Amino acid sequence: MMDEENLKQIARLAKIELKEEEVKEFSPQIRSILALFDEIDEVETEDVKPTFHVFGLKNVFREDAASPSLAGEDAIKNAPKKERGYIKGPKIM
């Protein structure tokens, strides 16, 4: 079941701060999406394998060889906050 409390807990896990009016708006919508999800309950799948790749492709390996890649300054160019060639994140402690 998905009540407003569950929804808030899921939002915390997903790291999305929900406003109270969003909780009100999303709750019934999410319940009807869950009803759609539940339609597969009735399918018998005991002996069925899950599909991880549509054509059964397995791991693809390559040589572990170095090759030219993005220049450091291009790689961090889009970071909103950086310092001395490093990307700066928010405080974690």
Place this chain on the structure above:
Amino acid sequence: MKNYFKDGIKGFRHFVEDGETEEATRRLIDKIKENRFNAYITVCEDAVERAREIDKNKGDGRLLGMPIAVKDNLSTRGVETTCASKILRGYVPPYDATVVERLKENGAIIVGKTNMDEFAMGTTTETSFFGSTRNPWDEDRVPGGSSGGSAAAVASGECIASLGTDTGGSVRCPASFCGISGIKPTYGFVSRYGLIAYSNSLECVGTMGSSIEDASLLLDVISGKDSRDSTSIDPTLYRRSSEKFGKIGVLTQFFDGVEEDVLKHVWNAIHKLEDLGIEYEEIDLPNLRYALSSYYIIAMSEASSNLARYDGVRYGLRGKDLAWDTTFSRIRAEGFGKEVKRRILMGTFSLSAGYYGKYYLKALKVRNLIIKDFEGAFRKRKLDAIVSPTMPYKPFKLGEKIEDPISMYLSDIYTVPVNLTGLPSVSIPCGFSEGLPIGIQLIGRAFDEETIINIAKIYEENTDHQKKVSGLL
């Protein structure tokens, strides 16, 4: 005034040969900037200069001088790429997607980045942070989605052909709603390197043009194995037998939910094909009624995982720094729109402890059953293609379905099975009702794009629905 865009790639080639690329491109960029349908998010300012170089130096390439539009979730080096989301505003990729690289190698001119549903989540292009694209056939209606900008740009002569992406119908739906041709290739046929991921196991880069010929030329240019996408496949390893049966299957399931005039035109097309020597039989795939539920479980689960990367650290929106979790939660609250939030929440839920087996894993099993249904139909009934309406309805009015996510999802009933199974599929126009285009979908065997494209070409040569779009150009 000379119309450069009326006859697709073939017509435009003459202007390139005559050294009129610069003039045509300048006029095109002016038209894009008028922004009548809100088809673009970003215009490529260097397009005219590129065209001038081509007039001066000629060069070669199968798309030499062609003005091509690219959906805004495909990375373009040096050109802002936003996925139509506030969270990615200002992001300028330092590299090109493989498909963009291949277009450029073949002489194409990228004219701009097209509008779309935010992160490709939608069926109408209304979830774009930059406002909805309008349908060139009726400005009060949606162009379809999520590649709505790419389709509207082709239909309104704001490019000659375009790239879109298709996760659950996002190339075929707008192609259908805008009266043009769209191709969603077999999964792995085209590299996804540089496509900003939403649902990796379902999504493909696809092509659109005012004719199936243009769309298939573009596909030919962008396809092929790419070592930077380990799921891309060398199609020669998989090529099916070239045996042709001259028979198609008609997916009559869910026909009672299809609008009457849509159904009428789809049947007319099937009978037209019959006159042209292609037999049909009605088919019914038992597990297809679970396609929508398994599709949305898989798509949303993969979305919640993929979109975890948007935290304002490496790119995109960043607010005031507080404790790390508050910082991230606020950036994501501010940066994502409603549909994206809903899908992340649903995906987070269906992957959470205690629910994984019930939802995600179960959906992957149902997916296998649906794959087997299609394989069985193609093999046992000896079919070259399976056909259905592309969309069960004509283009909606703007705002008609946006507040009701479920009714929006239900309109994807014929397009999502193709992504679940990885099969190739095309949508081509098959008629008009109340001035609005209607599309028919042809689904092919894996890596047998050729057969469905050929059937589409035979149909195109013998009808003139696809020519109607040139009236808008």
